[in-house]
Structures are given as structure tokens and as C-alpha cells.
Amino acid sequence: MPQNSPNxxxxxxxxxYTFWGRCPLLYRAQDQITFLGRAKIxxxxxxxxxxxxxxxxxxxxxxxxxRNFPYLVEAIGRNGLILGFDYSQEMLDSAEKWCExxxxxxxxxxHGDAAFLNINETNFDGVVSVLGMSAIPGWKDALQRCHDVLxxxxxxxxxxxxxxxxxxxxxxPLVKAIYSTLAAWDxxxxxxxxxxxxxxxxxxxxxxxxxxxxxxxxxxxxKSGKNTG
Numbered sequence: 001m002p003q004n005s006p007n008x009x010x011x012x013x014x015x016x017y018t019f020w021g022r023c024p025l026l027y028r029a030q031d032q033i034t035f036l037g038r039a040k041i042x043x044x045x046x047x048x049x050x051x052x053x054x055x056x057x058x059x060x061x062x063x064x065x066x067r068n069f070p071y072l073v074e075a076i077g078r079n080g081l082i083l084g085f086d087y088s089q090e091m092l093d094s095a096e097k098w099c100e101x102x103x104x105x106x107x108x109x110x111h112g113d114a115a116f117l118n119i120n121e122t123n124f125d126g127v128v129s130v131l132g133m134s135a136i137p138g139w140k141d142a143l144q145r146c147h148d149v150l151x152x153x154x155x156x157x158x159x160x161x162x163x164x165x166x167x168x169x170x171x172x173p174l175v176k177a178i179y180s181t182l183a184a185w186d187x188x189x190x191x192x193x194x195x196x197x198x199x200x201x202x203x204x205x206x207x208x209x210x211x212x213x214x215x216x217x218x219x220x221x222x223k224s225g226k227n228t229g
Contacts, residue, residue: 009137010113013087013184016135017064021090024065024098030182031067034131034161036208039067043130045205046159046214047071050126055079059124061114061146062086062132066095066107072128073104082107083121085114087136113138117145124150130159133191135184140194147198152221158195159214163187168209191215 020027031039047068052058054077060068063084072082084107086092092109099107112118115138127146133139146156161179163172179185192215196202199217206213 006137009184010087013135013137016182016184017086017088018090021065021088021092021094024094027065027094028067034179034183035212038208042159042207042212042214043068044071045207046128046130046157047075049205049214049216050075050128050155050157052076052080052126056125057081057083057121057123058126058128059083059085059119059121059146059149061117061127061129061142062136063095063109064088064091064132066098068128068130069095069098069102069104069107073102073106076106078106080106081121083119083124084109085112085117085119087111087113114142114145115139117142117149119149122149122151124154126150126155126157128157128159131161131183131185133158134160134186134189139189139191143191143194143198147217147219150219152219154219156195156199156217156219157214158191159212160191161185161187161212162210165210 035042052075056076057080058072058076063086084095089111092111096109110119114136127150136142176187192202192204195215195217200220201217203216204213
């Protein structure tokens, strides 16, 4: 099987996140390193940019072990719905345990490939993905599916990482080697550009010297989205 085939990439994602799902405390520790100590600030900002209200319905693609759940639960309240979707069953198992410890009854977890996003729910008020799209092999199809399951006026918010620019770009080969191995990260993807192609709009905020971004697109009424595959 070719190294860059979709199946090979999916197997790599499974291997990487099986490890992290079985080591949730270690995953939490690396979270602070990845976000350069600003995990809470950037994650909470990403959720805030969805513009959720009490009772809303939100989908998190590549939810992992649920690092964004506290912010989502606070935003939608007791009468809303959070659907957490992930390809790694081990990460979902870790997320389920955290939900049980916190009595989060508004969260439903679903296993699957985001490129197909086989879920029964539609008309979400918001969709969010944090450090997920850069690891999803079928990421362009995933963005299209995110568009499809949103209600008109609903928002997709993607928070992800980029390589260094300027003087620090000398570190990029090392950063790429580490995170492509430990997180299945592919920094070659131009996620905001593809969001703009699918939705017809995108707004961008940058953090940590441009190495992190939050991109927001709004589903327009009557827009079917663009097939980017």
C-alpha cells in the first residue's frame, strides 16, 4: 500500500491517537506545550467565536478526549446538545470517562471518519474542530460535510496550527518532524482557503506569532457548498 494512500494515512491517525487515548494525562500535558501555555485562552476563544446560545446544538469534529467540552457545556447549558465525533475509539473512551466524572449529560459521542461524517443529526448551530482538520486525511470532504450539517447562518470554527515564519522558521523541520509523528499533523493544508471555497467566506484570527489560527465561516442561506474533492 502506498505510503500516502488514504487508508495508510487513516491507519497512521488510528495508531497515533490510540496511544494518546490510552495516556490522557500525558495528552493533557502535551496540550500546554503545543499551545505554548495558552491552551485555555485559545480553546475558549475558538468556542466563543461560534456564537453559541443556551439550548443550541453543536458538533465537534475530532473531539479527541474532550478538551473543549467544558467551554461547550458552559455555552449551551443543560438543554443543548454536544455531539463529539472522532476516528479514535480510544480517545472517545477517554472522553466518555471525563463526561461521566463531570455528569455531562448533554454530550453524545460518535465514532467514525470525518470525511464521511455519518451522523443522524443535522441543522447544527455550530461546528468546531480544534487541531483536527490538519490530521484528517479526507479533510476537504470533511469541511464540505461540516457545511452540509449546519443550519443556514450556522458557523464552522476551525482552530489549527501553522509552521513558524520569520527568524523562527529555522525550527520548522524539527517542529514538522515531531508533530507529524506525534499528532499526524500536516501543515501543508491551506484550511482557511478551502473553507472560503466551500462557504464563500472566511475570517481569520492569529495567535502565538501566527503559528495558531482560528478561522470562521458562516453557512449562507441557499448555498450548497463547493465540492473540493
